Amino acid sequence: MSEPKNVVVAQSGGPTPVINSSLRGVVETCMAKPEIFGTVYAGLHGIEGVLKEELINLSAQPKEEIALLSATPAAGSIGTCRYKLKAQQEEDFERVIEIFKAHDVGYFFYNGGNDSMDTANKVAQLAQERGLDLVAVGVPKTIDNDVGDSEFKLIDHTPGYGSVARYWALNVQNADQENKGSCPADPVLVMQAMGRKIGYIPAAARLADPDREMPLLIFMKESGLTLEALADKVNDMLKERGRAIVVVSEGFNVGDIGARKDSFGHTMFSASGTTVAQIVVNYLNEVGLATKGAARGNVPGTDQRHSMIYASTVDLEEAYKVGQKAALIAAEEGSGYMSTILRHPGSIYSVYYDKVSLELVANSERSFPKAWITPGGTDVTDEFVAYARPLIGEDWPSIPLVGGRQRFAQLKPIIAEQKLPAYVPQADRK
Numbered sequence: 001m002s003e004p005k006n007v008v009v010a011q012s013g014g015p016t017p018v019i020n021s022s023l024r025g026v027v028e029t030c031m032a033k034p035e036i037f038g039t040v041y042a043g044l045h046g047i048e049g050v051l052k053e054e055l056i057n058l059s060a061q062p063k064e065e066i067a068l069l070s071a072t073p074a075a076g077s078i079g080t081c082r083y084k085l086k087a088q089q090e091e092d093f094e095r096v097i098e099i100f101k102a103h104d105v106g107y108f109f110y111n112g113g114n115d116s117m118d119t120a121n122k123v124a125q126l127a128q129e130r131g132l133d134l135v136a137v138g139v140p141k142t143i144d145n146d147v148g149d150s151e152f153k154l155i156d157h158t159p160g161y162g163s164v165a166r167y168w169a170l171n172v173q174n175a176d177q178e179n180k181g182s183c184p185a186d187p188v189l190v191m192q193a194m195g196r197k198i199g200y201i202p203a204a205a206r207l208a209d210p211d212r213e214m215p216l217l218i219f220m221k222e223s224g225l226t227l228e229a230l231a232d233k234v235n236d237m238l239k240e241r242g243r244a245i246v247v248v249s250e251g252f253n254v255g256d257i258g259a260r261k262d263s264f265g266h267t268m269f270s271a272s273g274t275t276v277a278q279i280v281v282n283y284l285n286e287v288g289l290a291t292k293g294a295a296r297g298n299v300p301g302t303d304q305r306h307s308m309i310y311a312s313t314v315d316l317e318e319a320y321k322v323g324q325k326a327a328l329i330a331a332e333e334g335s336g337y338m339s340t341i342l343r344h345p346g347s348i349y350s351v352y353y354d355k356v357s358l359e360l361v362a363n364s365e366r367s368f369p370k371a372w373i374t375p376g377g378t379d380v381t382d383e384f385v386a387y388a389r390p391l392i393g394e395d396w397p398s399i400p401l402v403g404g405r406q407r408f409a410q411l412k413p414i415i416a417e418q419k420l421p422a423y424v425p426q427a428d429r430k
Contacts, residue, residue, distance in 0.1 A: 004036055005106020005133070009058075010043035010050060012112035012119065013082065014143065015075040016160030017311035018319035019111065020409065022139050023077065024069035025323025026109050027058050036331050037107060041416055046081035047110075047119060051095050051425045055103065055416040068409035070316055071399050074306040077409050080112075085119050089426045093126050100127070100134060102419040107135045107330050111323075113142035113158075114365055117338055121358035124335050138338035138358055139326045141319075143305050145200040148340075150366045154356045156343040159322055162315030162391035164304050165204035168193060168247075169392055172208035172216065175245055175298065179215075183243035188234060188284060188295035190246045192277035194304050197221060197251055199368045200388075201304070203380045205247040207392060210385050215241035221251035222368050223377035227283055233378050235290040242291060246280065254279045275299050308406065313393040318351065325353040349390035 009026050011019060023042075030037040042056040043049035049056075056078060058066070069077055085092050100108065110120040117138045124136035140147050140155055143164040148155035172191070179189045193202040199220030209216055215237050219230055230248075237244040254276050281297040289295065318341055326339040337355040344350045372384040400407040 004034060004038040006038040006104050007040040007107040007109070008043055008050060008055065008100065008103075008105050009040065009078075009109040009111070010046045011075055011078060011080040011141070012046045012110065012116040013080060013141070014305055015073070015080055016141060016143050016305050017073040017163040017308050018159050018315045019075055019080075019141055020069040020072045020077050021316050021319035022111055022141060022159055022323035024066060025320040025325075026111075026139065026327050027066055027069075029324045029327035030107070031059060033327075033331055037327075038104070041103065041105070042078040044415075045079035046083065046112075047085060047096070048081045048083045048425060049079065050099055051092060051423055053099055053102075053416075053418045053420055053423070056411065057414040057416055058411070060414045061411055065409045065411055068400070068407065070320060071308065071397070071406075072408040073308040073311065077411055083425060083427060084115055085122060086427075087122075092426050093122065095423055096123055097126060097130050097132055098420060101132060103416060106133055107137075109137050109139055109326055109330070111139040111141050113140075113144070113147050114362070116141075117147070117358055117364075118362035120338075121336070121362040124358065128335075135330045135335040136358070137326045137330045137335070138361070139323055140338055140340065143201065144195055144198055146198045146365050148361060148364055148366050150369060152343070154361055154364065155340040156351065157341060157391060159315060159319035159341075160305070161200060162312040162318070162393070163310060164194070164201055165207060165388055166312045166315075166392035167304050167307060167310040168201065168204040169207035170310060171300070172205045172214075172245065172247065176208070176214050176216075179243055179245050183293070185293050186296045187238060187243045187291045187293045188246060188289060189244075190248060190277045190281050190284070190295055190297045192248055192250055192275055192297070192299045195221070195249045195251055198366070199249055199373075202247050202249040203368065203372070203384055204388055206380050206385055207388060210389070212379075214245060215243050216245045216247070217378045218380060219246065219248045219252050219378065220368065220373070221249050221253065222370070222373060223252075225377050227254050227280070230280065231284055231287050233376070234284060238290040248276055248280055250276050252276050252280075254283075308397065308399055311397045312391060313395055313397055314391055315393070316397060321353055325355075329355050
């Protein structure tokens, strides 16, 4: 019987409230199979930590701290990165293989979105070319729900989306109370939701009001509406209801806002000096509202993806199980897969966990179904509500408090001994 091989797990891209629950699923499942998996390491700040040989020993951490990962949001435990291994960065890829050889790594888990699955796939392919016995498995993660295909055959939804959907369902409920009370002076409240190119996050605002009792308008990028058409729709609502709650995607087309791009080439609307919501508010006030008063704006930031109190209990459980499934795939199926969540047909919500080829999912990107957007472009259909409603759960998450403060996992900085010369990642060189 072969000796157990060590493990490296890393994370990439924007964090979520449940990303560490997936990490916990991987770690605990690996540690439960010592005959297969050796020491479990984490790349500090994703693939950058691997390149720099900054590997945290997770096997040496207290079990209670590993358990607390499920109550720990964002990526503060082992960190994440937006460093992309591009095809021309041959030195980086060779360095990853050298690190894995030096630390007797036979298993690599990469938790992230489309680009992360591409990285995991490329590492798996290179390892095979170099004769390294490496099993690479992806773990899906993204609040945008854009990993996979538009037919939901590769994955039904990604861990992270259920929690941001719950965030919007609850915050729009509260915003409605604010708007209802202050509408004589502030009849329009504009709220900006994350979602660069896809509308699953702003669409989740409808979960706050599935019976359509609020004066709620949802403007996704996919609506295809202009800023002028948006203003007309808002004024129509004001004439009908006297007030309006406007949820607009950060990707809604209002012209150039000078947004920056990250290393993946993705537009970073939240890092822009001007927000879409600000432009919408200014425009509405300039052209005039159909009632007295003014439009106001509310632009939630990264709290959409790191506020633990809004985490969905369903999302937490599924994130853990998809991490667990990734470890089982590595142990039983081999390399080149991503663990996935698929929905059983029928009116009662239930899922099962499976695998999909990394090659299929790498750099895939689903779209929001056009059939789920209402003809006027200001709402989503009941079919979307039926899809998304089970994902936000029924209860508040259980979050331990000590002295009135949240108790997060506190991993000890136990770093593996460095065995190779220092290295500067290619993209960081000047």
